Amino acid sequence: MLASPAAPPARMADWLFRASRYLEQMSGVCAAEVQKLYHDPFELFTRAAQPVIWLLLFGEAMAQVRGLATGNMSYIDFISAGILTQSVLFVAIFYGIAAIWERDLGILHRYLVSPAARSALVIGKALSAGIRGLSQAVVVYILAGLLAVAVNLQPQHLALMVAFIVVGAGVFATFSLIVACLVKTRERFMGIGQVVTMPLFFASNAIYPLSIMPAWLKTVARLNPLTYEVDAVRALMLRGGTSSFGIGADFAILAAVFAVLVVIAARLYGRMGN
Amino acid sequence: MPRSVLSPTRQAMDTARPSAAIDLPSQAAGSAIVEVKALTRRFGIFVAIDHVSFSVRRGEVFGLIGANGAGKSTIVRMLTTLLPVTSGTATVAGYDLLRKPGEVRKHIGYVPQLMSADGDLTAYENLLLSARLYGLPSREIRPRIEQALSTMDLAPFSHRLVKGFSGGMIRRLEIAQGLLHRPAILFLDEPTVGLDPAARHAVLDHLAQLRAKTATTIVITSHYMEEIEELCDRLGVLNEGKLAALGSPAELEERIGPDATLDDVFAIFAGAKSGPTQMQAYRDARLSRRAARSHG
Numbered sequence: 001m002l003a004s005p006a007a008p009p010a011r012m013a014d015w016l017f018r019a020s021r022y023l024e025q026m027s028g029v030c031a032a033e034v035q036k037l038y039h040d041p042f043e044l045f046t047r048a049a050q051p052v053i054w055l056l057l058f059g060e061a062m063a064q065v066r067g068l069a070t071g072n073m074s075y076i077d078f079i080s081a082g083i084l085t086q087s088v089l090f091v092a093i094f095y096g097i098a099a100i101w102e103r104d105l106g107i108l109h110r111y112l113v114s115p116a117a118r119s120a121l122v123i124g125k126a127l128s129a130g131i132r133g134l135s136q137a138v139v140v141y142i143l144a145g146l147l148a149v150a151v152n153l154q155p156q157h158l159a160l161m162v163a164f165i166v167v168g169a170g171v172f173a174t175f176s177l178i179v180a181c182l183v184k185t186r187e188r189f190m191g192i193g194q195v196v197t198m199p200l201f202f203a204s205n206a207i208y209p210l211s212i213m214p215a216w217l218k219t220v221a222r223l224n225p226l227t228y229e230v231d232a233v234r235a236l237m238l239r240g241g242t243s244s245f246g247i248g249a250d251f252a253i254l255a256a257v258f259a260v261l262v263v264i265a266a267r268l269y270g271r272m273g274n
Numbered sequence: 275m276p277r278s279v280l281s282p283t284r285q286a287m288d289t290a291r292p293s294a295a296i297d298l299p300s301q302a303a304g305s306a307i308v309e310v311k312a313l314t315r316r317f318g319i320f321v322a323i324d325h326v327s328f329s330v331r332r333g334e335v336f337g338l339i340g341a342n343g344a345g346k347s348t349i350v351r352m353l354t355t356l357l358p359v360t361s362g363t364a365t366v367a368g369y370d371l372l373r374k375p376g377e378v379r380k381h382i383g384y385v386p387q388l389m390s391a392d393g394d395l396t397a398y399e400n401l402l403l404s405a406r407l408y409g410l411p412s413r414e415i416r417p418r419i420e421q422a423l424s425t426m427d428l429a430p431f432s433h434r435l436v437k438g439f440s441g442g443m444i445r446r447l448e449i450a451q452g453l454l455h456r457p458a459i460l461f462l463d464e465p466t467v468g469l470d471p472a473a474r475h476a477v478l479d480h481l482a483q484l485r486a487k488t489a490t491t492i493v494i495t496s497h498y499m500e501e502i503e504e505l506c507d508r509l510g511v512l513n514e515g516k517l518a519a520l521g522s523p524a525e526l527e528e529r530i531g532p533d534a535t536l537d538d539v540f541a542i543f544a545g546a547k548s549g550p551t552q553m554q555a556y557r558d559a560r561l562s563r564r565a566a567r568s569h570g
Contacts, residue, residue, distance in 0.1 A: 036394040039396075106387070107392050109390060113355065113379060
């Protein structure tokens with residue numbers, strides 16, 4: 001138990017009450033987002049087009065080059081993990097647009113006028129990005145299976161994969177929310193979104209290994225959370241896949257980044273309605 | 275004054291009102307539930323709200339009227355914790371607005387000028403979201419939502435997506451959302467803007483019933499003088515960010531002269547002269563048009 005033995009039961013009960021209310025607010029926000037997807041799942045299908053294009057066109061073509069040092073795995077194996085991560089990133093990064101849209105409509109105010117903790121609102125939205133990310137992962141797994149990628153379907157690997165997709169989507173959705181709070185208009189966000197997502201993607205180990213990068217780019221990639229997401233996804237998704245940094249280290253880094261981003265986003269989100 | 279068109283509202287109001295403050299017995303009816311002192315808000319060098327002071331009594335319906343850009347919405351957004359206060363103080367539902375915004379939020383409901391219901395959710399899901407944001411006990415959630423939907427005549431549409439609703443239905447749903455956690459005070463910012471006359475009357479009837487049947491204090495802003503006349507016990511008239519007059523509709527009319535109407539009160543106190551608030555007026559026009567579009 002977290003409470004010291006001297007803590008009166010009333011304080012413990014109060015703490016439990018607050019914690020359960022926090023979880024209720026968080027899951028309420030997430031559930032509403034999932035209900036929207038349930039009413040209109042069309043978006044999930046259109047979003048699935050992107051990984052299909054990357055894997056079938058880019059992946060198959062680049063696989064012919066055989067010039068990339070992808071170790072003992074084929075290039076299509078290598079890139080399928082990168083594309084899975086990319087789909088999760090792209091689904092999550094556009095959460096900022098949704099936040100600006102909600103602000104313009106006025107829906108944001110219902111959240112901000114409620115007693116829900118701002119961080120509960122932010123985490124609820126981030127979790128729903130994780131659920132969207134999972135739907136993308138299912139598409140990439142199926143596609144990878146069709147392309148004869150050595151997909152690892154062991155339950156413990158799949159369970160860890162879910163955790164990484166949720167925390168990874170959380171990191172990028174929260175980052176996107178912070179950008180949205182700062183730029184405030186959809187037009188500016190669209191511009192920034194492009195400027196931010198492409199470097200995040202290319203300055204990572206998603207479609208080529210760190211080993212081929214020049215030193216400066218390697219440094220940038222090491223500072224990029226996407227690199228740790230790809231590293232773990234590659235180890236978990238593929239039979240015989242290995243992690244360069246260790247799954248535990250990958251998760252710790254992503255969780256820490258997520259925590260910092262939530263703190264910042266919670267502060268900014270509360271002022272977004274001004 | 276086209277009083278006849280609003281007769282159902284008048285009738286609903288005539289039913290006896292129970293004494294206020296059932297759930298807060300320590301506070302006598304008629305004591306102040308909102309105390310605003312020298313409230314000021316600046317946007318850059320522009321003073322949107324200039325040392326406004328007033329109080330709202332427990333259980334009453336308090337109106338704020340004024341021309342576009344006079345500062346009605348700005349006051350409501352400050353009192354609902356959405357907009358930071360530049361200077362001055364306010365107590366809302368017994369809590370200091372500046373020191374305890376979290377407590378204030380628990381005790382107020384807010385129906386903004388723009389949309390607050392999510393079109394991509396059903397009416398039921400919108401209310402469920404509110405129930406969970408306000409931490410209602412899980413046992414009570416379903417009965418309360420069902421009751422709220424039937425009170426607002428929305429029960430047959432509870433599982434339809436809100437984007438298919440008419441403007442009036444959305445407003446009624448938003449009022450249900452604002453009341454679900456049984457707040458001590460309900461803030462309504464131009465609740466009938468952009469609605470057709472029939473939808474307006476439906477919304478006003480529901481507000482009149484709320485006034486008659488519960489102890490909820492209501493703070494409402496409006497452009498429509500007949501609405502204010504029908505609903506409000508007291509009102510404040512804003513002119514360019516300053517409180518120009520305060521009192522009951524009858525008192526204010528009396529101050530103008532015999533046979534004066536609230537339209538005259540508005541003309542004299544709210545001042546139809548062109549102000550230096552072009553930007554604010556433009557912003558208001560843009561907001562209300564956008565609201566009208568999204569509700570229409």
